Amino acid sequence: MSLFDDLIPTLITDTPAQGRELAIMMARKTIATLQPDADARASLRDDYANDTEQLLAAGHIVAVEFQTIAAANNYWR
Amino acid sequence: MSLFDDLIPTLITDTPAQGRELAIMMARKTIATLQPDADARASLRDDYANDTEQLLAAGHIVAVEFQTIAAANNYWR
Amino acid sequence: MSLFDDLIPTLITDTPAQGRELAIMMARKTIATLQPDADARASLRDDYANDTEQLLAAGHIVAVEFQTIAAANNYWR
Amino acid sequence: MSLFDDLIPTLITDTPAQGRELAIMMARKTIATLQPDADARASLRDDYANDTEQLLAAGHIVAVEFQTIAAANNYWR
Amino acid sequence: MSLFDDLIPTLITDTPAQGRELAIMMARKTIATLQPDADARASLRDDYANDTEQLLAAGHIVAVEFQTIAAANNYWR
Amino acid sequence: MSLFDDLIPTLITDTPAQGRELAIMMARKTIATLQPDADARASLRDDYANDTEQLLAAGHIVAVEFQTIAAANNYWR
Numbered sequence: 001m002s003l004f005d006d007l008i009p010t011l012i013t014d015t016p017a018q019g020r021e022l023a024i025m026m027a028r029k030t031i032a033t034l035q036p037d038a039d040a041r042a043s044l045r046d047d048y049a050n051d052t053e054q055l056l057a058a059g060h061i062v063a064v065e066f067q068t069i070a071a072a073n074n075y076w077r
Numbered sequence: 078m079s080l081f082d083d084l085i086p087t088l089i090t091d092t093p094a095q096g097r098e099l100a101i102m103m104a105r106k107t108i109a110t111l112q113p114d115a116d117a118r119a120s121l122r123d124d125y126a127n128d129t130e131q132l133l134a135a136g137h138i139v140a141v142e143f144q145t146i147a148a149a150n151n152y153w154r
Numbered sequence: 155m156s157l158f159d160d161l162i163p164t165l166i167t168d169t170p171a172q173g174r175e176l177a178i179m180m181a182r183k184t185i186a187t188l189q190p191d192a193d194a195r196a197s198l199r200d201d202y203a204n205d206t207e208q209l210l211a212a213g214h215i216v217a218v219e220f221q222t223i224a225a226a227n228n229y230w231r
Numbered sequence: 232m233s234l235f236d237d238l239i240p241t242l243i244t245d246t247p248a249q250g251r252e253l254a255i256m257m258a259r260k261t262i263a264t265l266q267p268d269a270d271a272r273a274s275l276r277d278d279y280a281n282d283t284e285q286l287l288a289a290g291h292i293v294a295v296e297f298q299t300i301a302a303a304n305n306y307w308r
Numbered sequence: 309m310s311l312f313d314d315l316i317p318t319l320i321t322d323t324p325a326q327g328r329e330l331a332i333m334m335a336r337k338t339i340a341t342l343q344p345d346a347d348a349r350a351s352l353r354d355d356y357a358n359d360t361e362q363l364l365a366a367g368h369i370v371a372v373e374f375q376t377i378a379a380a381n382n383y384w385r
Numbered sequence: 386m387s388l389f390d391d392l393i394p395t396l397i398t399d400t401p402a403q404g405r406e407l408a409i410m411m412a413r414k415t416i417a418t419l420q421p422d423a424d425a426r427a428s429l430r431d432d433y434a435n436d437t438e439q440l441l442a443a444g445h446i447v448a449v450e451f452q453t454i455a456a457a458n459n460y461w462r
Contacts, residue, residue, distance in 0.1 A: 002169070002171040002172050002174070002175050003171075004170070004171035004172075004174045004175065005169065005171045007171070008170045008171050008174060009169075009170070009171070010170060010230065011170055011224065011229050011230060012229075012231065015079070015082065015086075016081070016085045016086070016087060016088055017079040017080075017081035017082045017084070017085050017086070018079050018081075020079070020081045020085060020103075020107075021079050021081065024107070024110060024111075026174075026217075026220075027213060027217065030174075030178070030212075030213045030216045030217070031209050031210070031213050033178060034178075034203065034209055034212050034213065034216075035203045035204075035209055037203075040203070040204060044204065044206045044209070045206075047206050048206040048210075049111065049112045049114075049117070050112075050117060050121065051206075052121045052124050052125040052128075052131055053130070053131060053134065053207070054206055054207060054210060055108050055111055055112055055121070056108070056125075056131060056134040056135055056138065057134070057207065057210040057211070057214070058107075058111050058210055059104060059107045059108050059111065059138050060134070060137065060138050060141065060214065061210065061213050061214050061217050062107045062111075063103075063104065063107070063138050063141040063142050063145070064141060064214065064217040064218060064221065065217050065220075066103075066142075066145060067141065067144065067145045067221065068217070068220060068221045068224050068225075068229075070088065070145050070148075070149060071145075071148070071224075071225070071229065072224060072229035072230075072231065075088050075089075075145075075148065075149035076087065076088060076149075077089065077149065092233070092236065092240075093235070093239045093240070093241060093242055094233040094234075094235035094236045094238070094239050094240070095233050095235075097233070097235045097239060097257075097261075098233050098234075098235065101261070101264060101265075126265065126266045126268075126271070127266075127271060127275065129275045129278050129279040129282075129285055130284070130285060130288065132262050132265055132266055132275070133262070133279075133285060133288040133289055133292065134288070135261075135265050136258060136261045136262050136265065136292050137288070137291065137292050137295065139261045139265075140257075140258065140261070140292050140295040140296050140299070141295060143257075143296075143299060144295065144298065144299045147242065147299050147302075147303060148299075148302070152242050152243075152299075152302065152303035153241065153242060153303075154243065154303065156323070156325035156326050156328070156329050157325075157329075158324070158325035158326075158328045158329065159323065159325045161325070162324045162325050162328060163323075163324070163325070164324060164384065165324055165378065165383050165384060166383075166385065180328075180371075180374075181367060181371065184328075184332070184366075184367045184370045184371070185363050185364070185367050187332060188332075188357065188363055188366050188367065188370075189357045189358075189363055191357075194357070194358060198358070198360045198363070201360050202360040202364075205360075207361070208360055208361060208364060211361065211364040211365070211368070212364055214368065215364065215367050215368050215371050218368065218371040218372060218375065219371050219374075221375065222371075222374060222375045222378050222379075222383075225378075225379070225383065226378060226383035226384075226385065246387070246390065246394075247389070247393045247394070247395060247396055248387040248388075248389035248390045248392070248393050248394070249387050249389075251387070251389045251393060251411075251415075252387050252388075252389065255415070255418060255419075280419065280420045280422075280425070281420075281425060281429065283429045283432050283433040283436075283439055284438070284439060284442065286416050286419055286420055286429070287416070287433075287439060287442040287443055287446065288442070289415075289419050290412060290415045290416050290419065290446050291442070291445065291446050291449065293415045293419075294411075294412065294415070294446050294449040294450050294453070295449060297411075297450075297453060298449065298452065298453045301396065301453050301456075301457060302453075302456070306396050306397075306453075306456065306457035307395065307396060307457075308397065308457065310400070310402035310403050310405070310406050311402075311406075312401070312402035312403075312405045312406065313400065313402045315402070316401045316402050316405060317400075317401070317402070318401060318461065319401055319455065319460050319461060320460075320462065334405075334448075334451075335444060335448065338405075338409070338443075338444045338447045338448070339440050339441070339444050341409060342409075342434065342440055342443050342444065342447075343434045343435075343440055345434075348434070348435060352435070352437045352440070355437050356437040356441075359437075361438070362437055362438060362441060365438065365441040365442070365445070366441055368445065369441065369444050369445050369448050372445065372448040372449060372452065373448050373451075375452065376448075376451060376452045376455050376456075376460075379455075379456070379460065380455060380460035380461075380462065
């Protein structure tokens with residue numbers, strides 16, 4: 001059993017929009033895995049959401065995850 | 078329903094130029110999703126647009142999104 | 155013989171969730187290879203887990219490793 | 232109509248060299264789109280061209296854009 | 309003749325583990341090429357191995373090199 | 386005519402080693418294009434070669450360029 005079983009049962013989505021949501025979720029859950037302390041994450045969140053450099057870093061991760069998901073879905077062609 | 082439904086109905090575009098616009102839009106909307114407070118974003122925008130490091134970080138994200146979109150469109154060959 | 159033999163016998167996994175776990179493990183083991191001193195790593199871990207920039211950097215690596223693993227598994231289609 | 236119509240009518244080029252030029256131009260035009268004020272860009276340019284970290288960041292973007300263009304051209308094989 | 313001839317005669321490896329070793333070696337040798345002075349590298353190594361940001365940067369490079377090697381080996385399927 | 390014509394007549398190389406050399410050269414020439422003043426580059430070089438963060442950034446670019454070249458050569462299989 002994996003803690004990701006419920007989160008990522010599949011990379012296949014009906015639409016690009018749902019693929020985008022999945023990309024954002026995957027990026028977030030990885031951070032939660034790397035820093036499992038919820039309080040620590042909460043205190044870090046303020047730094048992050050008000051620092052454009054970090055928002056850009058997060059946006060970059062989402063772009064990479066989405067690249068994977070889009071390929072998995074054959075780009076929803 | 079996904080908040081991206083209206084934004085990214087498809088990755089297919091008629092031209093490379095439209096693909097580039099989509100890449101920029103996708104990058105922007107991710108940031109807006111990560112920092113949903115419009116006032117916070119507005120105050121962050123000044124930092125960002127006048128800091129070459131951050132402009133480069135944003136340009137990098139656009140390049141990655143465009144890579145996905147270009148593949149989706151079979152490179153408009 | 156390679157020190158990775160036991161860690162990465164294969165890139166093939168049954169599910170996306172297991173692929174995600176593998177991605178995280180691979181990212182971690184690389185760092186352990188680059189800094190083999192366990193005490194040094196332990197003292198570095200605090201910096202890392204409480205610094206959103208570094209958590210994002212780690213999340214980015216996981217996204218890249220997962221991209222490889224997902225392709226290896228033909229995206230678990 | 233897109234502001235990129237004249238800039239990127241196609242990703243197809245005759246040679247790798249022209250593909251490289253296109254990659255550099257695409258990277259530059261994205262920055263111009265993100266910071267449309269020419270005076271602001273001019274004042275930022277000094278920072279950028281004399282800061283190796285930023286030159287490297289720009290070189291990285293060019294490498295990613297070129298990856299897309301090279302794939303589009305089937306690597307000019 | 310290339311100084312890499314002995315280092316990278318092929319990208320093909322028997323196992324994913326050997327591919328991982330090759331990825332790490334390739335990343336290291338590139339740095340050695342960019343800074344050929346061994347003493348300078350030795351003095352830089354302390355900075356690097358005790359700085360999580362730099363360990364993460366190195367881990368990121370290994371992930372990218374591994375992506376190439378994994379594709380070359382058709383993912384050892 | 387393009388200033389890259391002599392530098393990158395083709396992405397095809399006989400060996401992985403030559404592909405690696407090409408990747409390094411391409412990364413270097415891009416920087417030279419972005420900062421064409423040779424004196425400025427010379428003064429920047431010291432910063433760069435003695436700063437592990439920047440060496441890593443350069444190594445990352447080489448990894449991305451090599452990924453493109455390796456694909457172009459069908460991984461020298």
